[in-house]
Amino acid sequence: MPSPIALNPSSPSPSIFKEKEFNQLPSMTTAVSYLAAVQQADTRARSHDNSSVASTPPLSQSPSITTSSEDTALSEDDEHNGLVYPLIPPTSEQVFTTVHTEFGHCANETYRCISKHDYTKPFQEHTIEAPPYYILLATHISLFILHLLGHMRDFFGKHFAKSYFSHLMPYNGYAALNTDFDSFYTRRLRGRMTDCLCQPVTGVPGRTIVTLDRYSTDNNYTQIYTGGKTRALNISSYNYLGFSQGSGGCSDAVKESIRRYGVSTCSTRLESGSSELHVSAEALVARFVGMEDALISSMGFATNSTFIPALVGKGSLIISDELNHASIRVGARQSGAQVRMFKHNDMSSLESLLREVISQGQPKSHRPWKKVLVIVEGLYSMEGTVVNLPKIVELKQKYKFHLYIDEAHSIGALGPHGRGVTDYFNIPPRSIDVLMGTFTKSFGAAGGYIAGPKTLIDALRLRGHSGPYAEAMAPPVLTQVVSSMASIMGVVPAPQLTNSTFSLSLVGSIITPKDSAEEHSGMVPASLLPTWMNLHPALADGSEARMRIRRLAFNCRYLHAGLRKLGFIIYGHSFSPIVPLLIFNPGKLPMFVRMMRAHSPPIVVVVVAYPATPFETARARFCPSASHTKEDIDTVLRACDEVGGILDLKHGSCERWGIDEVCERAVELVHSV
Numbered sequence: 001m002p003s004p005i006a007l008n009p010s011s012p013s014p015s016i017f018k019e020k021e022f023n024q025l026p027s028m029t030t031a032v033s034y035l036a037a038v039q040q041a042d043t044r045a046r047s048h049d050n051s052s053v054a055s056t057p058p059l060s061q062s063p064s065i066t067t068s069s070e071d072t073a074l075s076e077d078d079e080h081n082g083l084v085y086p087l088i089p090p091t092s093e094q095v096f097t098t099v100h101t102e103f104g105h106c107a108n109e110t111y112r113c114i115s116k117h118d119y120t121k122p123f124q125e126h127t128i129e130a131p132p133y134y135i136l137l138a139t140h141i142s143l144f145i146l147h148l149l150g151h152m153r154d155f156f157g158k159h160f161a162k163s164y165f166s167h168l169m170p171y172n173g174y175a176a177l178n179t180d181f182d183s184f185y186t187r188r189l190r191g192r193m194t195d196c197l198c199q200p201v202t203g204v205p206g207r208t209i210v211t212l213d214r215y216s217t218d219n220n221y222t223q224i225y226t227g228g229k230t231r232a233l234n235i236s237s238y239n240y241l242g243f244s245q246g247s248g249g250c251s252d253a254v255k256e257s258i259r260r261y262g263v264s265t266c267s268t269r270l271e272s273g274s275s276e277l278h279v280s281a282e283a284l285v286a287r288f289v290g291m292e293d294a295l296i297s298s299m300g301f302a303t304n305s306t307f308i309p310a311l312v313g314k315g316s317l318i319i320s321d322e323l324n325h326a327s328i329r330v331g332a333r334q335s336g337a338q339v340r341m342f343k344h345n346d347m348s349s350l351e352s353l354l355r356e357v358i359s360q361g362q363p364k365s366h367r368p369w370k371k372v373l374v375i376v377e378g379l380y381s382m383e384g385t386v387v388n389l390p391k392i393v394e395l396k397q398k399y400k401f402h403l404y405i406d407e408a409h410s411i412g413a414l415g416p417h418g419r420g421v422t423d424y425f426n427i428p429p430r431s432i433d434v435l436m437g438t439f440t441k442s443f444g445a446a447g448g449y450i451a452g453p454k455t456l457i458d459a460l461r462l463r464g465h466s467g468p469y470a471e472a473m474a475p476p477v478l479t480q481v482v483s484s485m486a487s488i489m490g491v492v493p494a495p496q497l498t499n500s501t502f503s504l505s506l507v508g509s510i511i512t513p514k515d516s517a518e519e520h521s522g523m524v525p526a527s528l529l530p531t532w533m534n535l536h537p538a539l540a541d542g543s544e545a546r547m548r549i550r551r552l553a554f555n556c557r558y559l560h561a562g563l564r565k566l567g568f569i570i571y572g573h574s575f576s577p578i579v580p581l582l583i584f585n586p587g588k589l590p591m592f593v594r595m596m597r598a599h600s601p602p603i604v605v606v607v608v609a610y611p612a613t614p615f616e617t618a619r620a621r622f623c624p625s626a627s628h629t630k631e632d633i634d635t636v637l638r639a640c641d642e643v644g645g646i647l648d649l650k651h652g653s654c655e656r657w658g659i660d661e662v663c664e665r666a667v668e669l670v671h672s673v
Helices: 019-023 028-046 076-080 133-160 162-168 180-196 249-261 276-289 300-311 326-335 347-360 389-399 421-425 454-463 475-489 543-565 588-597 630-647 659-664 666-672
Strands: 208-215 224-234 293-297 317-321 338-342 372-377 402-406 434-438 448-452 502-504 511-513 579-584 606-608 618-622
Touching: 133 180, 133 579, 180 588, 224 630, 249 475, 276 293, 276 448, 276 475, 293 300, 293 454, 300 326, 300 402, 300 434, 300 448, 300 454, 317 326, 317 347, 326 372, 338 347, 347 372, 347 389, 372 389, 389 402, 389 421, 448 454, 475 543, 543 579, 543 630, 543 659, 543 666, 579 588, 588 606, 588 618, 588 630, 630 659, 630 666, 659 666
Parallel strands: 317 338, 317 372, 372 402, 402 434
Antiparallel strands: 208 224, 293 448, 434 448, 502 511, 579 618, 606 618
16 A cells, blocks of 8 residues: 555655656756755654644545656656646645645645635625726737738638638538638637647546646647646645545545446436435435435536526527526527526626516516516636625516526535535525536536435436436446535434434324434434445545635635735636636737746646637636645736736736745735635
8 A cells, every 4th residue: 555645653664656656757956856855854853842732734635646657757847847746845744645636735724715705795796897098008909910810811811822822611512510700700719729728637636737738830720739748836726625636535435436437328217327425416406505416417517508498488588698608508498488687696687587577577478478588607716706696586576586606616616515606695594496517517417407406406306308318327426426525514423323313203103213423413414324334533534625615715805815915907806716807909819828838837728719709808817725734826827916916917006025925924814805
């Protein structure tokens, strides 16, 4: 069994790396010097009174830390920039059993925060800070030049270089699959920055990620892979709580599930694809979100697009936020219901629309609507804004509509217990009719869920298209969902059956065991988990997940506040794990990505432009996670400060601080936002 990354005063010779990994390090001198520094720290700790040494709670209790040399040692620079090993060696009091590249070592309890709404302050409205006029002018001029040059190249290519341009023309009389503008945008605008998009990666998308090096000799029409790899700081993945690990308690459970169940059920849920894992996962999800029942789907996008048509139909009305996800829009169109939109997170716009549609009824006939369904997102993926749930619940009680909340990004990432927007605002979950969410973000898995009243969920199992047509969720994915979600909730040990554990039921005089979880509000009884799943103590008692939730809240708040203090225009809520940095000018988008990638250490970022956002509000979208350390966020802030100064991106009106002051006063900054 490989030894974890741990330093114990009782062990005669501290060891951090396995022998195989040590022999494959590219620089023996660097590794030896690092181990020497660790040994010196251990020796200093031995000189103190051993009885006074208090061990720091471990980040994970997994006994199986396995990393390949390919993922741990790619270049000599990795050892110096803190991507593979921490820059500050751990002391003998600190026990870390996670791989630093997947989940950063951070034992400082001051770098923690609790995500919850402060009702003493007004709700943080979605404010759009406008840049200076010269930035808007330069942005529109850049867009005009790009369109002009693109159309000129299309014109000359069609008339003077047909052989070169033939791959862009309809073939044998067939019409083009894309519209004229979509084709033009793909070829002439998006094609200019293909090297900055769809970056191929390998390995675990944790704190760091390994990218495959490539280049182009034909203006990004094709990409040539060099065979090299680069490890970079990952600030672009949805791995909010860091559960997507190659080692740890969850991965151990997944390995065991593959041995027991294989890798697929090879059928749909309504045929022969349902297993005990599906039943266990659905019961666990319902308990986690605080609903009566839940069903799961193998794809997050399909959860919205296939179940919304089963909820409403002709004669019904869907009221949708204008920035709702594409999956919601697809589901609304397929339902056949009337669709009306209101301004993003604008409660006055929603209320005025409700008054209009309820008073007027259906078009032409003016009959009352069969159903009025309001669909919003808990956390919006492009803006980083949080729904104003208290006001929507107030409007729901007043106008008696049904409420559907998409918590794809908020579940697991918001709230003191990671239960989403209802937990963040401390609102009873059952005051919402339907809660939807995905497992692809905070839980490190795939698929989605719908939760609500049992009668509704039972109807959706039959009427939703996912039940009879979609492949059932694979057992390894289900195991990842169950293990990560159970670790967030905490597991109540199975009680011993004694005379005191039974009570007399009034219905039929049936003897039934008491629910032991009643004494542990919010925790899950061990009976809901598969009998073969044995979570490690730090996962079972919920301590590790609580640490992850608090680390995520600190990192999000610190990055958001730090960028604002540096002078950038930042959208979104301060607790949002999505932090959009406005760039505006389309020519600066690829430069921002390339300069961040050329930084030391390299940083992988995602930029978002049309059609996901309007042309003039292009942005970079940072996604901090619990796996990042405070030093990682410092690295991102320093890189943004440097690149932002070169590209002239600092147009915010907030009081500005220097980068050193931001890093030194991080804790103060987080708690003062």
